[in-house]
Amino acid sequence: GQSLEQPSEVTAVEGAIVQINCTYQTSGFYGLSWYQQHDGGAPTFLSYNALDGLEETGRFSSFLSRSDSYGYLLLQELQMKDSASYFCAVGQGNKLTFGGGTRVLVKP
Amino acid sequence: GAVVSQHPSWVICKSGTSVKIECRSLDFQATTMFWYRQFPKQSLMLMATSNEGSKATYEQGVEKDKFLINHASLTLSTLTVTSAHPEDSSFYICSASLLTGQSYEQYFGPGTRLTVT
Numbered sequence: 764g765q766s767l768e769q770p771s772e773v774t775a776v777e778g779a780i781v782q783i784n785c786t787y788q789t790s791g792f793y794g795l796s797w798y799q800q801h802d803g804g805a806p807t808f809l810s811y812n813a814l815d816g817l818e819e820t821g822r823f824s825s826f827l828s829r830s831d832s833y834g835y836l837l838l839q840e841l842q843m844k845d846s847a848s849y850f851c852a853v854g855q856g857n858k859l860t861f862g863g864g865t866r867v868l869v870k871p
Numbered sequence: 872g873a874v875v876s877q878h879p880s881w882v883i884c885k886s887g888t889s890v891k892i893e894c895r896s897l898d899f900q901a902t903t904m905f906w907y908r909q910f911p912k913q914s915l916m917l918m919a920t921s922n923e924g925s926k927a928t929y930e931q932g933v934e935k936d937k938f939l940i941n942h943a944s945l946t947l948s949t950l951t952v953t954s955a956h957p958e959d960s961s962f963y964i965c966s967a968s969l970l971t972g973q974s975y976e977q978y979f980g981p982g983t984r985l986t987v988t
Contacts, residue, residue, distance in 0.1 A: 796976065803982075804981070804982070805964060805979040805980060805981045805982050806915065806964070806966075806979045807979070808976040808977065808978070811976060850914060850915070857903055857920075857968050858905070858917060858920060859905075859917070859977060860917070861914045861915045861916075862914065863913070863914045864913075864914050866912075
């Protein structure tokens with residue numbers, strides 16, 4: 764089976780940088796994905812890492828270390844609209860298993 | 872592109888009745904769709920994988936006779952909650968996967984909030 768651990772909540776101010784860590788245990792690994800979900804909304808895809816290293820997409824970056832079974836999502840220049848839950852997910856075949864989610868609260 | 876819709880967005884039903892939720896891929900063909908359940912402030916729990924033209928694959932602990940899934944076409948999958956009870960009240964979300972090269976992403980519908988009274 765798979766299990767993923769991520770912090771439950773992070774609070775930061777506008778303009779700050781937040782790093783959300785995700786550690787995982789899986790039998791079979793096809794990559795680590797990150798999703799954003801605003802309250803009452805659907806998850807939206809942010810990024811995907813299949814190989815070790817850093818992937819940058821605008822203000823958001825994602826990192827993966829397969830040897831450490833670890834990844835993180837980096838949110839830079841935080842904006843109020845970034846207040847949401849962020850989920851890491853591992854792929855196995857065509858299925859995703861999600862972590863418990865990290866609630867990010869951005870304060871003025 | 873890759874838009875997934877769900878209908879209805881919310882539904883209230885009485886205990887013992889059945890509710891059908893539709894999931895459509897609007898601008899692409901989805902051979903595989905997924906159904907998730909999410910309780911407030913919790914993660915998404917995969918219920919089943921729906922394959923066009925074949926029986927759904929249910930995750931451990933999900934009652935296949937209670938949550939009926941049909942994937943009759945490449946753009947439509949339905950989830951029917953049969954004999955609903957208050958504990959079935961939840962947020963149900965469908966998704967479709969697009970495997971393109973190195974990318975691995977799923978596109979989610981807007982979800983259906985089910986309340987069973």
